Amino acid sequence: MIPFLRSFWSEPPVAGAPRRVWRDWALVAILTAASVVEVVVRPDIPFRWLSFAVALVGIPMLLVRRTHPLHAVAVVYGAALVMDVPWLVRGADPPGLYTNAFVLLVAYALFRWGSGRQALLGLIPMVAVATLALIFDYTGPSEAIGGSAVFLLAIAAGVAMRYRTRARATKLDEIRAREREGLARDLHDTVAHHVSAIAIRAQAGLAVAATDPHAAVDALRVIDAEATRTLAEMRTIVRDLRQDAPAELAPLPGIADVRELARTSPGEPQVHVALEGDLTGVPASVGAAAYRLAQESITNARRHARRASRIDVVVRTGDDAVTVEVTDDGEVATRDGEGYGIVGMVERAERLGGTCTAGPRDGRGWTVTAVLPLRGASA
Structure with a gap:
């Protein structure tokens, strides 16, 4: 007491x-x-x-x-x-x-x-x-008890409303914190992916500018397209952060959009995407998570995999879960497993009740494997 x-x-x-x-x-x-x-x-x-x-x-x-x-x-x-x-x-x-x-x-x-x-x-x-x-x-116990009960009831009602409001505010703070974490992951994934592509194309353009001006112009076109996509996605995220802005009506990226990662990630190493299983029954939250995990894995591979020539993205849809596997054939080097990218991928998978692991392959290359339960969409 x-x-x-x-x-x-x-x-x-x-x-x-x-x-x-x-x-x-x-x-x-x-x-x-x-x-x-x-x-x-x-x-x-x-x-x-x-x-x-x-x-x-x-x-x-x-x-x-x-x-x-x-x-x-x-x-x-x-x-x-x-x-x-x-x-x-x-x-x-x-x-x-x-x-x-x-x-x-x-x-x-x-x-x-x-x-x-x-x-x-x-x-x-x-x-x-x-x-x-x-x-x-x-005037008697009944009146004394009745009067005291009414008085205590008023106090108890005030205390109950006080703590009920506090519990509601705490829950709202937790929801806002989760939303901020999700937006931070999306911002990191979006900027890192597109900026990495811009950097790669800029380096390629500089390398061939003197000998092949047409290739340099192509690189500039890719840079322009990537910059435009980056600005569009960042506007969407900023709009979500602003409470007074109209709601964003654009759909979330899904598993079917993973194919676009190969098209929007030109240059070396080449990205190859394979989608297996029935994609129609995948909940939107699971599909969006699979897309972001594949996007971040491609970005990390291009950033860290030395002398890699190929990145393979395989998304398998089963009866109970969606599996995302991203591998590269680059030289295995020490990679910062504590960076925000890996941490964000693990958190994204865990929010849906799944797992995400990353590590070197036998012999050569790096593998990222994420398993997202379909039931996790309701978590």
Whole structure:
């Protein structure tokens, strides 16, 4: 219990507490009018205008109950103490209005919006009012239990809404973090793939510029096309990052688009793509992951595989999973397995319940193998 109280004491106020809205003004107006009617109609209220004055002090505090909950509690329950104590000491029923039930809203707001310190401090005047009522105006256990239950229910509702909102905010933060990770992977895959192709073609163009101007012009055309694709895909990613931008309607890349990687990756080493199995039943999320894994693997092979002449991409669709296998025939060299590219591929596969491994082949070359369960689309 003590650790919980310490933890609750250190809790900050709930962020985003709404300020006064029209409903608050309407509530204050209705309660004020109801208090006037009650004072005029009820004959059993002693010093009725004094009771009305106390209500007028407390009711406006509903306007600040969310932004300044402790102040609202102090004023409302302080006024109740000042009003009730003389009557309770004399053994008489304290004057009060039925509309004073709004004090429950103030108690709720304190535990819903206030800091832990404010909530625990605000309990002092609340408990004082309740204790005095039990001591000097005790009418039986049923009324005491009923009144306490209503009071505790208001506090419990405030605490429940407080933690429910926090849990929802935590979940939204986790979703945003996963979205940012996915966008970071897409940005890395897109930029790395196209920029690698641009660099390769630029090097080839420089090598033949003096002897074969036409080949150099072809290289420039490829560079222009790759740059255009890079800008288009980056605009899509930036549009996803902007909350106020219209939704992107372009479909996700899928397994069928893996063939395009051979066409958009000209030069050495050559890329050969083979698609096996039924592609029609592959969920969009699995197809997009397979495409990105193949794209990143091709980029890594071109970046690291020395003297490679061929990159083979094989995508097999089975009954339960899609397997992506990318191999090259380059010289096996030390590759940075901790780079973001490999880490991103492993994370992408694991998000769908699959696996991704990378390592040297027997003899020569490098292999990346990813297995993506079809059921992972619903994960």
